[in-house]
Amino acid sequence: MPEPLRLKGIPASAGYAEGPLFNLDPDVARYRSKATAADERLALDTAIGTATGRLAKLIQATEGDAADILEFQLAMLEDDALTGPAFAAIAAGQPADAAWRQALDAEIAGYETSDQDYFRARAADMRDIRDQVLRALSDDSAAAAPAGAIFYGEDIAPTRFLETDWSAGGGIALKAGSAASHVAMLARSRGVPMIVGLGAVGLGAPPADLVGVALLDAEHGGIVLGPTRAEVEAFRQSSSSFAARRSRAETFLARPAVTKAGTAVRVQVNIADPSDVDGIDVSTCDGVGLMRTEFLFGKTLPDEETQYRAYRKVLEWAGDKPVTIRTVDAGGDKPVPGFTVEEGNPFLGLRGIRLSLARPEVFRVQIRALLRAAVHGNLKVMFPMVAVWDEYQRAAALFAEEQAAFAVRGVAQIMPPLGIMVEVPSVAIAPEVFSEVAFFSIGSNDLTQYVMAAARDNASVAHLNSIRNPAVLRLIASVAAFGRAQEIPVSLCGDAGGDPAAIPALIEAGLRELSVVPAQLAMAKAAIADVSI
Amino acid sequence: MSAAAEATVLITHEVGLHARPSVKFTKLAKTFSAEVEVALAANGPWFDAKSIVKVMAAKAPKGTVLHIRAKGDGAGEAVGALVELVRRDFDEGVDHARTA
Numbered sequence: 001m002p003e004p005l006r007l008k009g010i011p012a013s014a015g016y017a018e019g020p021l022f023n024l025d026p027d028v029a030r031y032r033s034k035a036t037a038a039d040e041r042l043a044l045d046t047a048i049g050t051a052t053g054r055l056a057k058l059i060q061a062t063e064g065d066a067a068d069i070l071e072f073q074l075a076m077l078e079d080d081a082l083t084g085p086a087f088a089a090i091a092a093g094q095p096a097d098a099a100w101r102q103a104l105d106a107e108i109a110g111y112e113t114s115d116q117d118y119f120r121a122r123a124a125d126m127r128d129i130r131d132q133v134l135r136a137l138s139d140d141s142a143a144a145a146p147a148g149a150i151f152y153g154e155d156i157a158p159t160r161f162l163e164t165d166w167s168a169g170g171g172i173a174l175k176a177g178s179a180a181s182h183v184a185m186l187a188r189s190r191g192v193p194m195i196v197g198l199g200a201v202g203l204g205a206p207p208a209d210l211v212g213v214a215l216l217d218a219e220h221g222g223i224v225l226g227p228t229r230a231e232v233e234a235f236r237q238s239s240s241s242f243a244a245r246r247s248r249a250e251t252f253l254a255r256p257a258v259t260k261a262g263t264a265v266r267v268q269v270n271i272a273d274p275s276d277v278d279g280i281d282v283s284t285c286d287g288v289g290l291m292r293t294e295f296l297f298g299k300t301l302p303d304e305e306t307q308y309r310a311y312r313k314v315l316e317w318a319g320d321k322p323v324t325i326r327t328v329d330a331g332g333d334k335p336v337p338g339f340t341v342e343e344g345n346p347f348l349g350l351r352g353i354r355l356s357l358a359r360p361e362v363f364r365v366q367i368r369a370l371l372r373a374a375v376h377g378n379l380k381v382m383f384p385m386v387a388v389w390d391e392y393q394r395a396a397a398l399f400a401e402e403q404a405a406f407a408v409r410g411v412a413q414i415m416p417p418l419g420i421m422v423e424v425p426s427v428a429i430a431p432e433v434f435s436e437v438a439f440f441s442i443g444s445n446d447l448t449q450y451v452m453a454a455a456r457d458n459a460s461v462a463h464l465n466s467i468r469n470p471a472v473l474r475l476i477a478s479v480a481a482f483g484r485a486q487e488i489p490v491s492l493c494g495d496a497g498g499d500p501a502a503i504p505a506l507i508e509a510g511l512r513e514l515s516v517v518p519a520q521l522a523m524a525k526a527a528i529a530d531v532s533i
Numbered sequence: 534m535s536a537a538a539e540a541t542v543l544i545t546h547e548v549g550l551h552a553r554p555s556v557k558f559t560k561l562a563k564t565f566s567a568e569v570e571v572a573l574a575a576n577g578p579w580f581d582a583k584s585i586v587k588v589m590a591a592k593a594p595k596g597t598v599l600h601i602r603a604k605g606d607g608a609g610e611a612v613g614a615l616v617e618l619v620r621r622d623f624d625e626g627v628d629h630a631r632t633a
Contacts, residue, residue, distance in 0.1 A: 072552040072585075075559065081586035110590060118548045119592050125552070306595070309547055 005225040007198050009173065012184040014519070015193030016239035017171030017216040018232075021225065022145040024153025024160070031097035031138045037090055044086060044096040047136035052077050054132065058162055065278075066186055069158050073129050082107065082129075097137050104130035128157040145170075150214050150223070156183055166192050171216040173198060173223045188519070189279060193218035249522035252529060253284050259531040265507065267524055268322075268515040270493055274313045280518050287321035287378070288314060289515020290441065290493040293328045293366065297336045301362055307369035315377025322378045324441065324493075324515075326421065327366055327395075329384035331355050347455060352385025352421075357394055367402045374414035381416045382441055387424040389433050422490075423447045428475040431482040440483055441515075444494025448472050467496040473509050480510030491515060500527035507531050536567075538612040539602040541575075542619045549594040554623040559585045561618055567605035569615070573597055582615065 034040045055074045059067055076082055085106070089099035104126060111123040145151065147168035151160075155176050161183050164170070172187060177196030187194040195218045215224045215235045219242055224231055257265045268289030271277060277288075291314055296302040315323050330336040331343075331351025339362060343349035356363040370381055383395050396418050406413045417438035422428050423446035431440065444467050449456045451472050454464035467473070476492070483490035491513035496502040498516030500523055506514065507528070516524045546554055562569045562582040569582035573593055580587040582601065593599060599619060603611040618624075 068553050068556075071556050075556045075585045076589075079559075079584050079586045081581070081584040107586070114592055116549070116592065116594055118551055119589075122552060122589070303596075305545075306547065 004227050004231065007223050009195035009221045009223065010197040011194075011218050011221040012177065012196045013172075013187035013192060013194040014219045014242075015171065015191060016219065016235065016242055017148070017150055017169055017193045018213060018235065018239070019148040019150050019170055020146055020212075021152045021214045022149035024151050024156055031095065031134075033095045037093065040090045040094075040096040040099070041087060043137060044083075044090065044100060044133075047096070047100075047133050048077060048083060050136035051129075051132040054136075054163070055159070058159060062162055066158065066162055069125065070162070073125055073132075073159070076126070076129055077133075097134060100133055100137065101130065104133075124155075124157075128159055131157065132159060150216050152214075152223075158183055158186065161186055161192075166190060171195075171218060173214075173216055175199060185279075195221050195223065198223070245523070245526070249526040252525040253522040255525070256286075257525040257528045259507065259528055259533055261532055263507070263531075263533055264512070265528050266491075266513040267521065267528070268324075268491070268493075268513070269518050269521060270515050271314070271518070274310045276518065277314055277317045280521075282318060282321065285321075285518075285521060286513075287318055288323040288325075289491055289513070291323060291325045293326060294330055294334050294336070297328055297330055297339060301336075301339060301365070304365050304369045304372075307366055308372050311369060311373035311379070312376045315373055315379055318377055320378055322380055324380040324382055324419070324439075324491075325370060326382050326384055327353070327356055327363070327370075347449070353383040353391050353395060354385060354387075356383075357391060360398065363395075364398060364402060367399055368406070370416065371399070371403055371406060371413035372411065374416045375412050379414070379416040380419060380439065382419040382421055382439070384421045384443070385424060385446075386420040386434075387426050392418075392420055392434065392437060419489075421446075422479055423450065425450050425475070428479055431479050435486055435488070437488065439489040439491070440479060442476060442479060442490065442492040442494065442511075444472075444476070444492055444496040447475065447494070448496075451475065467494070467502055468505055473505055476506065476511065477509040484510065489513065498524045500524070503527040504531050507533050536606070536608040537602070537604040538608040539600070540612050540616050541598050541600050542616045544593055544595055544597045544599055544619060546619075546622050546625065547595055549597065550588060550591065550599070552589070553625065555585050555588045557623050558615065558618060559583055559588055561614060562611065565603070565607050565611035565614075567603040567608040567611045569601070569603040569608075569611050572600040572602075575600055 034043055052074065055070055055077065059070045059074065062070060086099045086103035089102060090096060108123050108126045111119055111126055114120045145164065148170045150170060151172045153174065155174055156172055171193035174196045175198045178184065184194060193216055195216065212226045215227050215231065257267045259265065266286040268287045269280060269285045270290040271288055272292045273295045296307055296310060311325060329352045331340045331349060332347050339359065340355060341350055350358060373379060383392065386392055399415065399418065403413060403415050419437050419439035419441060420434060421443045422440050423443035427434060428447060445456055448465055448467050452464045452469060454461040456465055480490050490511065492506060492511050493515035496506060497514035498520030503524060514524065544550055550558065559582065570579040571582045571588065571591065572579045573591060580591050582588060601612050601615050
């Protein structure tokens with residue numbers, strides 16, 4: 001009996017699956033060369049037809065974003081400009097599989113070298129198209145996975161995910177992959193457990209030897225192959241406890257969050273990209289407590305129109321509910337080429353509002369986009385990393401100047417309420433200095449790391465980085481009390497807000513407004529319902 | 534004598550002439566019998582507007598002025614319809630965002 005193999009990965013879609021491992025990366029499918037070029041041509045033509053037919057059938061059974069991905073692949077496959085070079089290579093004496101691979105690899109290379117993220121990401125679609133036809137060419141009919149299998153391999157194509165019947169269970173464990181991929185998004189929406197980032201070595205053995213049952217824990221991010229009896233027992237318990245927690249939490253999702261004692265708590269969501277709201281039913285939350293804007297600041301600084309559209313999209317989604325947008329918080333662990341500066345100690349350096357004030361020409365573009373977007377909903381704007389009153393005043397003055405300039409030109413705009421993040425200890429210790437801000441939002445991740453002097457990206461001091469340290473909780477309670485006394489709204493938008501273990505302490509500290517990542521919304525509401533305050 | 538038409542339009546779609554808009558664009562182009570081409574500059578290079586491979590290969594980001602030209606039957610209608618599609622942001626405004 002071989003030893004169990006255990007690997008750690010990153011959860012991409014929470015859940016548990018137990019089943020046989022199915023190898024996603026079989027040995028290169030064997031293609032039998034044909035006798036003549038005419039036969040090669042016929043083989044490729046037939047394979048393209050098979051792949052096209054499969055796609056068309058999949059499209060029938062799919063909707064939304066997934067259908068759009070497939071429509072794009074189908075249109076590509078039906079385009080002679082894609083298939084032409086392969087047929088030309090066959091006429092020149094190449095076998096069908098090599099001809100197709102060469103033609104597609106040339107296209108793929110074109111996408112991979114694009115300087116735009118969006119076009120680069122399409123390379124994955126092109127690889128998917130290539131492999132679908134290669135599969136059809138080698139008549140790889142043995143590629144069907146057994147029901148309830150755990151798909152294991154380098155990466156998984158969207159079409160492979162969509163044509164799999166997940167009703168019998170099963171899951172996905174990838175050596176590479178990304179929690180932000182299309183497939184991860186689909187897996188979350190369908191409740192298919194998935195982990196990514198197992199590493200290049202993976203389970204270590206040649207795939208053919210990976211037989212036996214595997215346990216996939218996509219709540220914590222791990223997989224075990226050939227588990228002991230005790231491991232199977234423990235796994236099944238965690239799995240049923242997770243299912244019970246999830247189904248219990250789901251019943252809370254549609255309802256407003258209330259504690260056992262009847263105290264109402266507003267629960268908002270944190271988002272990092274406008275498309276994050278696409279999968280959220282707006283009626284299940286009280287608005288957006290934190291919309292990050294760093295995503296806009298990729299390789300180039302975003303123009304006003306790009307920002308305006310991104311903000312407007314989320315504001316229109318939220319309707320009357322508030323959307324709190326944070327001005328760009330670059331720097332620290334979030335460098336932006338051409339904007340942030342290299343520093344020895346970036347967490348204590350030129351980041352957040354400090355950087356925005358140092359680069360007013362960049363900041364003013366964001367301010368103009370926010371003023372215009374405010375017309376389309378219930379916008380609130382907050383500044384990150386404020387340490388002294390002067391910073392807030394200068395930022396607010398820039399808003400006033402841009403508003404005045406718009407007024408002269410007759411541009412539609414509204415001045416949103418301006419608040420600040422509470423993450424630098426100076427604000428948490430002396431909130432009275434900031435009694436004129438419209439609201440406070442506690443950034444518990446940064447507040448904790450600054451109070452405890454423990455960098456949050458350093459695993460060796462992770463044990464110090466706890467929001468439940470009495471010093472951190474006392475600061476939070478003091479800000480909440482100050483807000484109550486002065487009638488200044490106080491919310492919390494750090495990771496702790498969605499952590500069921502931290503929620504009781506936060507409510508006890510006086511907070512009545514939390515903002516959590518969308519995936520934690522149901523669990524957070526369920527945890528609030530257990531609090532007896 | 535065959536008709537010819539040419540026009541320009543600004544791409545305002547957030548990520549440019551990308552996958553979903555390209556599918557719509559080429560599908561619409563194919564409904565016309567005229568020969569239709571697109572380019573990112575007045576002096577070319579010109580790409581076949583009915584080929585999604587070619588249209589995607591143009592990698593036109595947001596803010597690009599797209600040149601569209603056609604010749605043959607219904608050239609004017611073809612250019613007009615395609616310009617309208619780009620101008621309507623490929624019918625992907627807020628409505629799409631809400632239902633996606």
